[in-house]
Amino acid sequence: MPQRPRPENTTVATSLIPDPFQMWREALTKLEGNVNSLVTGSVDSQELMRSMHQLSTLSLGMQQAFEKAIGAYLARVNLPSRKDVSELAAALQRVEDKLDLLLPTGAAGSAAPRPPRTRRPPPEEVAAPAAVAAAPAAARPARAAKRTASRARRRS
Amino acid sequence: MSAATTKEKTPEPALAERLRLEVERAVQRSFRSIELLGAAPPTVGRTPKTVLHRRGTLSLYHYHATADEIYRVPILFVMAPTNKAYILDLAPGQSMMEFLLARGYDIYMMDWDAPTDAERNLKIEDYVLDFIPDCLKRVQQDSGEDDVTLVGYCAGGMLSAIHVALLPDGPVKNLVCFTTPVDFSKMELFRAMASDKVFDVDKLVDSVGIVPADMVRAGFDSLRPASRVAGQLRLWDNLWNDEFVKGFRMMERWGNETLPLPGAYFRQTVKELLRGNALYEGTLKIGGRKVDLAKITVPFLHVIAQYDHIVPPACAHPLVERVGSRDKEEVVLPGGHVSIAAGANAVKRMWPKLDSWLQRRST
Numbered sequence: 001m002p003q004r005p006r007p008e009n010t011t012v013a014t015s016l017i018p019d020p021f022q023m024w025r026e027a028l029t030k031l032e033g034n035v036n037s038l039v040t041g042s043v044d045s046q047e048l049m050r051s052m053h054q055l056s057t058l059s060l061g062m063q064q065a066f067e068k069a070i071g072a073y074l075a076r077v078n079l080p081s082r083k084d085v086s087e088l089a090a091a092l093q094r095v096e097d098k099l100d101l102l103l104p105t106g107a108a109g110s111a112a113p114r115p116p117r118t119r120r121p122p123p124e125e126v127a128a129p130a131a132v133a134a135a136p137a138a139a140r141p142a143r144a145a146k147r148t149a150s151r152a153r154r155r156s
Numbered sequence: 157m158s159a160a161t162t163k164e165k166t167p168e169p170a171l172a173e174r175l176r177l178e179v180e181r182a183v184q185r186s187f188r189s190i191e192l193l194g195a196a197p198p199t200v201g202r203t204p205k206t207v208l209h210r211r212g213t214l215s216l217y218h219y220h221a222t223a224d225e226i227y228r229v230p231i232l233f234v235m236a237p238t239n240k241a242y243i244l245d246l247a248p249g250q251s252m253m254e255f256l257l258a259r260g261y262d263i264y265m266m267d268w269d270a271p272t273d274a275e276r277n278l279k280i281e282d283y284v285l286d287f288i289p290d291c292l293k294r295v296q297q298d299s300g301e302d303d304v305t306l307v308g309y310c311a312g313g314m315l316s317a318i319h320v321a322l323l324p325d326g327p328v329k330n331l332v333c334f335t336t337p338v339d340f341s342k343m344e345l346f347r348a349m350a351s352d353k354v355f356d357v358d359k360l361v362d363s364v365g366i367v368p369a370d371m372v373r374a375g376f377d378s379l380r381p382a383s384r385v386a387g388q389l390r391l392w393d394n395l396w397n398d399e400f401v402k403g404f405r406m407m408e409r410w411g412n413e414t415l416p417l418p419g420a421y422f423r424q425t426v427k428e429l430l431r432g433n434a435l436y437e438g439t440l441k442i443g444g445r446k447v448d449l450a451k452i453t454v455p456f457l458h459v460i461a462q463y464d465h466i467v468p469p470a471c472a473h474p475l476v477e478r479v480g481s482r483d484k485e486e487v488v489l490p491g492g493h494v495s496i497a498a499g500a501n502a503v504k505r506m507w508p509k510l511d512s513w514l515q516r517r518s519t
Contacts, residue, residue: 017171021178024339028386033310040345049354058358063370090269097207098254112206112220117228117258117301121515 177237184396201242213271223260227518241267246433278418303329333458342471350430361419373414449478456484461496
């Protein structure tokens with residue numbers, strides 16, 4: 001994996017006494033890189049991967065157990081959970097979106113602008129590049145015929 | 157006076173000035189850290205848009221045009237199912253959507269919300285043969301144009317490529333992929349974590365149904381385990397810098413809003429893509445049909461990030477080799493998996509390249 005170049009805004013100490021703050025920042029970057037490399041270099045270690053999965057499974061299990069306990073408590077005291085409220089908010093948002101689509105444009109607020117589809121690339125870009133020029137000649141009439149047919153269908 | 161002598165005369169004042177600056181920053185840090193504790197989440201995704209369609213985990217947006225005239229061919233972006241699309245619309249001045257709208261493109265976006273338990277059985281088939289065609293049809297109806305450019309980011313690019321390979325005579329006129337994986341054998345750490353010797357994916361999926369966002373995020377974090385802590389330390393170090401803090405918080409919010417995944421989709425990704433490398437090997441079957449990337453013949457652009465730690469360049473390179481298009485191009489740009497599309501330098505590198513490629517193919 002190629003290494004990232006040094007960020008452009010880092011300052012280089014011109015003093016004979018090293019800049020301790022810059023040294024600290026560079027040490028942090030180096031430590032981060034070393035730890036990351038250590039882990040990514042351990043791809044062959046099944047034990048490490050197994051341990052990571054066990055940790056993840058344990059964390060997930062504890063989270064599920066906690067959520068279940070909290071859910072049971074909230075149900076007992078007749079209160080909605082955060083998940084219930086989020087789902088309700090999402091459902092409400094969907095209803096509002098559908099209403100916006102059903103209501104007349106003026107009532108729903110300003111409609112999205114619909115400018116004409118007449119834009120062309122800047123003049124210096126119009127000359128076809130080699131890659132496009134190398135496209136088979138047969139492909140262009142086929143696409144043009146497809147566009148003509150689609151315009152005819154829209155007009156009819 | 158020589159340069160060496162000049163340097164010898166400045167050491168103490170330079171260090172004293174640096175010390176003064178650091179003390180000043182330390183004071184600012186203490187105030188800003190208190191502000192940060194109570195700060196609301198940063199506002200993102202502010203470019204005006206209309207929700208055209210919502211269906212479960214899927215949302216289709218249409219961004220409001222800002223140019224006086226637009227290109228004929230609309231663009232449909234396909235975001236990766238693991239993340240929110242606002243990474244491409246972080247803030248004014250740091251928004252690919254804003255950039256492309258200003259240059260006259262008509263943009264639609266397939267975005268995702270957390271799937272509900274009822275969507276636990278969604279598979280790649282559903283994304284490729286249902287969601288994408290459905291959104292293409294809606295884009296055609298809304299825009300009045302038959303041709304559509306499909307742009308996919310990461311797994312969104314993979315889903316887009318599979319869709320076009322299976323439906324090569326569809327309405328997709330151009331295909332663009334960013335940092336899209338093809339050869340999963342080059343994702344060494346992900347493959348090691350997904351190995352059947354250490355990970356029972358069936359047990360996980362059968363027990364949870366929807367793979368939790370924490371687990372998905374932990375998978376990405378494990379590629380750079382020290383980076384989250386290092387990031388927090390850098391945030392503390394730069395608390396005096398409003399621009400740094402703003403940018404950091406927006407990226408952090410996006411990372412924290414990693415989405416959960418339908419279990420069936422996750423199982424398929426692990427078994428067929430990570431373990432079997434079926435897309436690269438040409439053995440992937442979606443909807444009963446083999447996915448042959450050579451069936452893609454539309455103009456194709458693949459943008460690869462040189463320092464991508466999630467989709468290494470070696471994992472992404474084969475895509476441009478495999479597609480059957482004659483008009484095809486691969487561009488490798490400096491940047492990471494996210495910064496290439498959404499970082500501060502994207503406006504100088506990737507976005508202009510995308511614009512120059514699209515403008516000749518959007519008329």
